[in-house]
Amino acid sequence: MDLPPMNLWAFWSFLFLSSCLFGSSANFSNETDRLSLLNFKHLITEDPLNSLSSWNHTLHFCHWQGVTCGGRRHPQRVTALNLTGQKLVGPISPFIGNLSFLRRIDLSNNSFSGPIPEEMGRLFRLQYLMLRNNTFTGEIPANLTRCSELQLLYLNGNQLIGSIPTELGSLTKLTRLILGLNSLTGNITPSFGNLSSLTYLYLSINSIKGSIPDELGQLVRLSILALSQNEVSGTIPPQLYNLSSILLFDVGFNRLHGNLPPNIGLTLPNLQGLYAGGNQFTGPIPVSLSNASGLFLIDLSNNSFSGSVPLNFGSLKGLSRLRLWGNELRIGQRS
Ligand SMILES: *[C@@H]1O[C@H](CO)[C@@H](O)[C@H](O)[C@H]1NC(C)=O
Ligand SMILES: *[C@@H]1O[C@H](CO)[C@@H](O)[C@H](O)[C@H]1NC(C)=O
Ligand SMILES: *[C@@H]1O[C@H](CO)[C@@H](O)[C@H](O)[C@H]1NC(C)=O
Ligand SMILES: *[C@@H]1O[C@H](CO)[C@@H](O)[C@H](O)[C@H]1NC(C)=O
Ligand SMILES: *[C@@H]1O[C@H](CO)[C@@H](O)[C@H](O)[C@H]1NC(C)=O
Ligand SMILES: *[C@@H]1O[C@H](CO)[C@@H](O)[C@H](O)[C@H]1NC(C)=O
Ligand SMILES: *[C@@H]1O[C@H](CO)[C@@H](O)[C@H](O)[C@H]1NC(C)=O
Ligand SMILES: *[C@@H]1O[C@H](CO)[C@@H](O)[C@H](O)[C@H]1NC(C)=O
Numbered sequence: 001m002d003l004p005p006m007n008l009w010a011f012w013s014f015l016f017l018s019s020c021l022f023g024s025s026a027n028f029s030n031e032t033d034r035l036s037l038l039n040f041k042h043l044i045t046e047d048p049l050n051s052l053s054s055w056n057h058t059l060h061f062c063h064w065q066g067v068t069c070g071g072r073r074h075p076q077r078v079t080a081l082n083l084t085g086q087k088l089v090g091p092i093s094p095f096i097g098n099l100s101f102l103r104r105i106d107l108s109n110n111s112f113s114g115p116i117p118e119e120m121g122r123l124f125r126l127q128y129l130m131l132r133n134n135t136f137t138g139e140i141p142a143n144l145t146r147c148s149e150l151q152l153l154y155l156n157g158n159q160l161i162g163s164i165p166t167e168l169g170s171l172t173k174l175t176r177l178i179l180g181l182n183s184l185t186g187n188i189t190p191s192f193g194n195l196s197s198l199t200y201l202y203l204s205i206n207s208i209k210g211s212i213p214d215e216l217g218q219l220v221r222l223s224i225l226a227l228s229q230n231e232v233s234g235t236i237p238p239q240l241y242n243l244s245s246i247l248l249f250d251v252g253f254n255r256l257h258g259n260l261p262p263n264i265g266l267t268l269p270n271l272q273g274l275y276a277g278g279n280q281f282t283g284p285i286p287v288s289l290s291n292a293s294g295l296f297l298i299d300l301s302n303n304s305f306s307g308s309v310p311l312n313f314g315s316l317k318g319l320s321r322l323r324l325w326g327n328e329l330r331i332g333q334r335s
């Protein structure tokens with residue numbers, strides 16, 4: 001007696017929930033994918049290599065160049081779009097946000113222009129977004145934060161402006177955040193301390209200001225920290241020197257000051273590159289650097305380091321570049 005009403009209730013709540021959760025996208029189909037790709041092609045203004053000539057009505061879209069369909073349960077849905085180095089010119093169609101099964105987008109090394117469509121924020125399965133080396137303008141859309149599966153975000157080598165959205169800090173699956181070589185301004189947001197999977201943080205060659213937030217010290221998986229050629233000021237939070245996984249520590253050409261900690265070579269034992277040149281660092285060069293046995297490059301030039309150059313650098317077998325000019329150093333015995 002109880003079963004039919006229960007089932008009915010389950011049925012109606014399913015309908016209700018699915019319309020809430022999936023909204024209009026519940027009706028998205030392989031036909032939506034086809035139309036979205038066609039609109040993407042439609043907005044391309046130059047295709048000198050005829051890369052999109054296979055995107056025609058005689059060929060199924062799953063066989064179009066650069067398009068990958070996949071999945072056992074949805075074999076005719078687009079899961080990847082890879083058109084690297086095809087000399088394509090034009091904006092990205094907002095219809096890309098309707099390719100709801102997309103996991104990977106790689107449009108690197110083209111001349112795509114205009115804004116990064118905020119509709120990409122609808123791609124809730126997206127894991128890789130690689131748009132490097134194009135001419136995208138405008139701001140990084142905060143809507144990308146809705147792509148909660150995002151692991152790799154490469155937006156380097158574009159003309160992006162504005163601040164990095166604070167909301168990006170919620171992308172806890174992000175392993176690489178690569179935003180270098182743009183015209184980004186604003187501060188490094190403390191919310192990046194929440195990017196607990198992050199291994200690469202690359203913000204070099206922008207116009208980022210302010211101090212380095214202490215919260216970056218929470219990024220225990222970080223191996224590459226690249227902040228060079230910005231306008232970052234203040235001192236380096238001591239917590240950063242505790243991130244023992246760091247291989248590359250690059251803060252060159254900024255407005256940083258303070259000392260390097262005496263035990264840096266012990267707390268950063270895996271360090272391979274230390275770039276701190278072109279800042280206002282003072283104090284001695286830590287003798288302990290010789291304990292980071294993998295070091296191959298040390299650039300401390302154009303600062304105000306003083307004292308003597310540690311003679312035991314000779315024990316760093318792999319050291320191939322040591323740049324110390326533009327300081328107040330003496331070569332010789334430790335004083
Ligand atoms: C799905 O969308 C198509 C095209 O927009 C429309 O013709 C069709 O009626 C829709 N189907 C349902 C079940 O809503
Ligand atoms: C779209 O999917 C339906 C069933 O899911 C299938 O019958 C149809 O052939 C597909 N069309 C294309 C163009 O892949
Ligand atoms: C569609 O693209 C395929 C693959 O490039 C090509 O062989 C075919 O001739 C094209 N068809 C039309 C009508 O352009
Ligand atoms: C896209 O294709 C290029 C060239 O085949 C490859 O190097 C790159 O890794 C691919 N991108 C992704 C995200 O798979
Ligand atoms: C796809 O996206 C575009 C632009 O965001 C929108 O206008 C269109 O209605 C969407 N839906 C379908 C089914 O193509
Ligand atoms: C982009 O071009 C550069 C230089 O030719 C190359 O090293 C890089 O692998 C290319 N990237 C992709 C994703 O194709
Ligand atoms: C950018 O892409 C172009 C091709 O579009 C390539 O020639 C160039 O080497 C790439 N630059 C970098 C830095 O990857
Ligand atoms: C961007 O995200 C907001 C909510 O954060 C949403 O209301 C809006 O529709 C999104 N824009 C697009 C184009 O999906």
Ligand SMILES: *[C@@H]1O[C@H](CO)[C@@H](O)[C@H](O)[C@H]1NC(C)=O
Binds near residue numbers: 194215
């Ligand atoms: C980090 O995440 C926690 C909870 O997930 C949140 O309360 C906090 O505001 C976030 N911190 C920053 C700096 O965004």
Ligand SMILES: *[C@@H]1O[C@H](CO)[C@@H](O)[C@H](O)[C@H]1NC(C)=O
Binds near residue numbers: 238
């Ligand atoms: C660095 O780690 C050591 C040992 O775990 C700890 O004693 C010290 O307080 C940490 N320093 C900072 C600034 O977090």
Ligand SMILES: *[C@@H]1O[C@H](CO)[C@@H](O)[C@H](O)[C@H]1NC(C)=O
Binds near residue numbers: 277299301302
């Ligand atoms: C140091 O100064 C020299 C001469 O002004 C300059 O060529 C070099 O690029 C500077 N290097 C750094 C790391 O600041």
Ligand SMILES: *[C@@H]1O[C@H](CO)[C@@H](O)[C@H](O)[C@H]1NC(C)=O
Binds near residue numbers: 266288290291312315
């Ligand atoms: C650091 O290196 C020095 C020699 O340069 C050595 O005497 C010392 O034991 C090393 N310390 C550690 C903790 O490995």
